[in-house]
Amino acid sequence: MTDLPAGTAPRSVLVTGASTFLGGYLVSRLAENPDIERIVAVDSRVPSKTLMRRMGRADFLRLDIRRPAIARALAGYDVDTVVHAAPSIMDAAGHSAAIKELNVVGSMQVYAACQRTPSVKRVILRSTAMIYGASSADPAYFREGTPARREPKRGYGRDMLDVEGYARGLARRRQDIDVTILRPQAILGPRIATRMSSYLSMPMVPVVFGHQARLQFLHEEDALGALEWATTRGTPGTFNLAGDGVVTLAQAVHRAGHVQLPVPPQLLSPLVGVLRDGRLPSIRAEQEGFLSFGRVLDTTRMREELGFHPRYTTRETLDDFIERGNTSPVVSEDAWRRLQQRAVSAATAIQ
Structure with missing residues (x-):
């Protein structure tokens, strides 16, 4: 198998995490691309019937990426491109030991399989902006080469720091493999379920007193598009x-x-759990930092080197989530406007 030049469509693609929103809908998009001969969807869980139908001509393999079977799948389907979308942020209990094992051990097994498979020439990792952490010492914008002032010590951000390190190790050992690492900001949309969408859907939203977090969002369609x-x-x-x-x-x-x-x-985590009736796992230390200080990314390389341009701005992403997502206002827009007018009138009268 020859190298896969940049800009060239792959011939055989394997996608991990096929039962997730991003993994499954990416498979459905790739299945519509006539230039790709073969698409292999992999997950230890069976996707929903709706998602399975959308996968079309893709082959689904139910296997655990922590097991050697992933190497046999790569070789058997002569895969040249691997999209590692399986790393997960949480299960029903939060960031459990099982999730950490899936993220870290599973990724190690995937990369080891890629290294042993001569046909693999391209690897894409869906990482996260959480690797930068969030603190009062942060720069105004995080660039890809900016080190975190306070690296995540645990949780999903810590997992992905390790997983990114393994991906770069693969690139050093197999210099004929192009490795792409994507670090999406908080993803919002009317269909995808994330911690942020659950948090913003609460009628009464606990916020850290005295702080004003600066936020960016990435629309679910732009996450898939990237x-x-x-x-x-x-x-x-x-x-x-x-x-x-x-x-x-x-x-x-x-x-x-x-x-x-x-x-x-100190009250943020317990209040979120109470107000969401246990449906949103406890806010961890890394989320407390994010909701206190926020995080803003420099996306120059995304546009100039990757060549990707999101369709939605941060505000448009938020508005689409509000308009079409599973959330409804406690206070209507007209009521907010009346309250603002009253506040302005009262302030004018006092002056």
Whole structure:
């Protein structure tokens, strides 16, 4: 098998995490591409019937990426491109030991299989902006080469720091493999379920007293578009992904028509659990930092080197989530406008 030049569509693609929103819908998009001969969808869980139908001509393999069977799949299907979308942020109990094992051990097994398979020439990793952490010492914008001032010590961010390291190790050992690492900002959309979507859907949203987090969002369609773009274009490197613009947490809550509940940092996690009736796992230390300080990415490389341009800005992503997602305002827009007018009138009268 010859090298797979950048900009050339792959011939045989294997996607891990096929039962997840991003993995499954990426498979469905790739299945519609006539230039790709074969698509292999892999997961230890069977996708929903709806998602399975959307996968079309793709072959689904139910296997655990922590097991040697992943190497046999790569060789058996003569795979030249691997999209590793399986790393997970949580299960019902939060970031459990099983999730950490899937993320870290599973990724090690995938990369080891890629290294032993001569046909593999392109690897795409869906990482996360959480690897930068979040603290008061952060720069205004994180560039891909900016080290985290306070690296995540545990949780999903820590997992992905390790997983990224293994991916770069693969690139050093197999220099004929192009490795692309994508670091998406918080993903929102009307269909995808994330911690942020669950958090912003609460009618009363606990926020850290005295802090104003600066946020960026990436629309679910742009997250899928970036994965598809990287899969078919094959530009190696590490790239931040986010929509243009920044909103504060207060603005996000306000636009959703919900009510802020300022609390001390130590009460954030228990209150979120109570107000969501246990449906949102406890907020961990890394999420507390994010909801206190936020995180903003520099996306110059995404545009100039990767060549990807999101369709949605941060604000448009938020508005689409509010309009079409599973959330409804506690206070209507007209009511907010009347309250604002009353506040302005009262302030004018006092002056």
